[in-house]
Structures are given as structure tokens and as C-alpha cells.
Amino acid sequence: MKRLYRSSLIILSTAIIAACGTFGKDVDETKDWTATQLYDAARESVRGSEWKSARRYLAAVESRNPYSSYAQQALIDLAYVNWKDNEPEQATTVINRFLSLYPNHPGTDYMLYLKGMVTFTPPSAFLSSYTGQDPSERDPKGLRQSYAAFKELVERYPESRYANDARQRLIWLVSTIADNEANVAQYYYSRQAYIAAINRSQTILREFSGVQAAERALFIMMKSYEALDMPDQATDAKRILDQNFPDSKYYKYGLEGPRSWTDWFSPRSWFR
Structure with a gap:
């Protein structure tokens, strides 16, 4: 009986630990999403200025669909998101990566413009006169x-x-x-x-x-x-x-x- 009790206890404990591990994991609701669904979700997040979620969706687009047209556009949008989220170094890194991977892409002119904007310090008449x-x-x-x-x-x-x-x-x-x-x-x-x-x-x-x-x-x-x-x-x-x-x-x-x-x-x- 003691042996049976001990075996049952071990099995129960193992089951509980396994269950805890399962519940503790974050469930990725996007794992079965298509590139179109991921990109649409990213665009919706951008429209709402939800930069963190937009960044997550765009990263998923690129990682799951490398070198596709979706991945290329995701990099363009990711650079913009990083710029708007006050992450200039990350934005520049994404831009340089894009220009290296797709030097002749139709969006190259925009990426060069965005690269200039990331570090551009515009004149401010009010702040200059006050400070x-x-x-x-x-x-x-x-x-x-x-x-x-x-x-x-x-x-x-x-x-x-x-x-x-x-x-x-x-x-x-x-x-x-x-x-x-x-x-x-x-x-x-x-x-x-x-x-x-x-x-x-x-x-x-x-x-x-x-x-x-x-x-x-x-x-x-x-x-x-x-x-x-x-x-x-x-x-x-x-x-x-x-x-x-x-x-x-x-x-x-x-x-x-x-x-x-x-x-x-x-x-x-x-x-x-």
C-alpha cells in the first residue's frame, strides 16, 4: 500500500508540475495567422499608436515570411515604428539592414528620407530663444x-x-x-x-x-x-x-x- 501510495503521489505531482508549466507559458494567438493577418494587425496597431504590439506583429511577419514582399514592407514599417517610439538607434539599425538587403527596392528613397529624419534636429524658435x-x-x-x-x-x-x-x-x-x-x-x-x-x-x-x-x-x-x-x-x-x-x-x-x-x-x- 505504501508503495502504491508513493507511486500515485509521484504521478500526481508530475501531472501538477506539467500542468503548471503548460499554464505558465504564454499562448501565441498568432501562431496560425497568415502573413496578411499579421500585417493587418500591425497596421491597426500603428494607427492606434500602439508601438509595442505593432513591433511584435511586424517582427513576426518578417521572421515567418523571410524575403517575401511582406517581410520587406514589415521592415519599412518597423523602422517607422521605432522612430515614432523614440528609438532612433533601433530605427537606424532596421533602416541599414533594409538598405543592405534590398538596395534597389522601390521604397529605398523613403528609407533614406526616414534615416535622415531619425537624427534630424529641427530648429525651434521658442526653445532657442528661451534656453x-x-x-x-x-x-x-x-x-x-x-x-x-x-x-x-x-x-x-x-x-x-x-x-x-x-x-x-x-x-x-x-x-x-x-x-x-x-x-x-x-x-x-x-x-x-x-x-x-x-x-x-x-x-x-x-x-x-x-x-x-x-x-x-x-x-x-x-x-x-x-x-x-x-x-x-x-x-x-x-x-x-x-x-x-x-x-x-x-x-x-x-x-x-x-x-x-x-x-x-x-x-x-x-x-x-
């Missing part, structure tokens, strides 16, 4: 990534529906990146690192044509050459500055520029 932070004072890595993506888009797909918007963003990006280079050049000049200041200024003149930052770059070059006791080079820089900016404000105000009464409302001016 005093200019986009050119931020880390330029993201701006350069946006520039590269938008530039590739307009060069490869000049007639794309996204090309005109990309061109407008490129204008702002070129100006902002050049301003960032000028900020770095001015920083080096203020630290008496005159050679570094000259090199940064030359980068602006060489890589960015027609930008306002060229005025500051030329002035920094002129002053740096003067500090290095290189009068011929300083004269050349001044000549080019006068030709392109005959009424340069830097002659009158220097690199700091004129102070406005609105500066007192900018937090960055409180500790000058």
Missing part, C-alpha cells in the same frame, strides 16, 4: 548623419516625392554644421590654440560654400595668423574677408558680438 541653446552648439554627429542620408537621397532619387523636402532640410543642415565648425574654431582661438583654430576655419571654407559661418571663419583665421606673427597669411585672410563681407560685424564687435537686452532673459547669459 539660448542653438542647434549648432549640440553634438553634430546626428546632424552629419542626417546630412549624409538626405544628400544620398537627392543625388540618387532627384525626382522622389521626398527629394524637395530633403533639399530644404539640407540647406538648414549645411548652415548649422558650418556654424558648429565655427564654434569649435572659436573655442580653439579662445584657448590660444591658433593652428587648430585655423584648421577648423579652413574646413568651413573648403567644405561649405556660401554659408554665413564663413565670415566668422575668415575673421578667426585673420586673428589667429596675427597671433602667430604671420602677417602675409593674416593679410590674405583679411583681403578675402573684405571681399565677401565688406561690412563685417566682427571688426566692430569682435567674436563675442553685440549684446542685446534680450540676452538677459537667456539662462546661458546669467553666468557670463
Whole structure:
């Protein structure tokens, strides 16, 4: 009897453990869904801004139907979902994967546009005026990534529906990146690192044509050459500055520029 009781207890315990394991597992309600059903569910989640569920459905579409048209579209939508869900690194990873797998896909122009948008930092008049932070004072890595993506888009797909918007963003990006280079050049000049200041200024003149930052770059070059006791080079820089900016404000105000009464409302001016 004891042996029978012990055997029954073991069998019962095993059954209970097995049942617990079964109930503890998440049931995948999509396991028998078709690609169409998965994709429709993903689109519905996107429309409701339910990014987590959209991501799950799209991942299932791609993993269960690799290299199909559904998988290709799922990657496009997954990049968008990651961007909207404030996951720029994941979005960029998906975009790069798509461009590697399907370089000639009809949606390549959109993916390049989205890649530019992921790291694009738009100007904000309100925030800039209140905080005093200019986009050119931020880390330029993201701006350069946006520039590269938008530039590739307009060069490869000049007639794309996204090309005109990309061109407008490129204008702002070129100006902002050049301003960032000028900020770095001015920083080096203020630290008496005159050679570094000259090199940064030359980068602006060489890589960015027609930008306002060229005025500051030329002035920094002129002053740096003067500090290095290189009068011929300083004269050349001044000549080019006068030709392109005959009424340069830097002659009158220097690199700091004129102070406005609105500066007192900018937090960055409180500790000058």
C-alpha cells in the first residue's frame, strides 16, 4: 500500500508540475495567422499608436515570411515604428539592414528620407530663444548623419516625392554644421590654440560654400595668423574677408558680438 501510495503521489505531482508549466507559458494567438493577418494587425496597431504590439506583429511577419514582399514592407514599417517610439538607434539599425538587403527596392528613397529624419534636429524658435541653446552648439554627429542620408537621397532619387523636402532640410543642415565648425574654431582661438583654430576655419571654407559661418571663419583665421606673427597669411585672410563681407560685424564687435537686452532673459547669459 505504501508503495502504491508513493507511486500515485509521484504521478500526481508530475501531472501538477506539467500542468503548471503548460499554464505558465504564454499562448501565441498568432501562431496560425497568415502573413496578411499579421500585417493587418500591425497596421491597426500603428494607427492606434500602439508601438509595442505593432513591433511584435511586424517582427513576426518578417521572421515567418523571410524575403517575401511582406517581410520587406514589415521592415519599412518597423523602422517607422521605432522612430515614432523614440528609438532612433533601433530605427537606424532596421533602416541599414533594409538598405543592405534590398538596395534597389522601390521604397529605398523613403528609407533614406526616414534615416535622415531619425537624427534630424529641427530648429525651434521658442526653445532657442528661451534656453539660448542653438542647434549648432549640440553634438553634430546626428546632424552629419542626417546630412549624409538626405544628400544620398537627392543625388540618387532627384525626382522622389521626398527629394524637395530633403533639399530644404539640407540647406538648414549645411548652415548649422558650418556654424558648429565655427564654434569649435572659436573655442580653439579662445584657448590660444591658433593652428587648430585655423584648421577648423579652413574646413568651413573648403567644405561649405556660401554659408554665413564663413565670415566668422575668415575673421578667426585673420586673428589667429596675427597671433602667430604671420602677417602675409593674416593679410590674405583679411583681403578675402573684405571681399565677401565688406561690412563685417566682427571688426566692430569682435567674436563675442553685440549684446542685446534680450540676452538677459537667456539662462546661458546669467553666468557670463
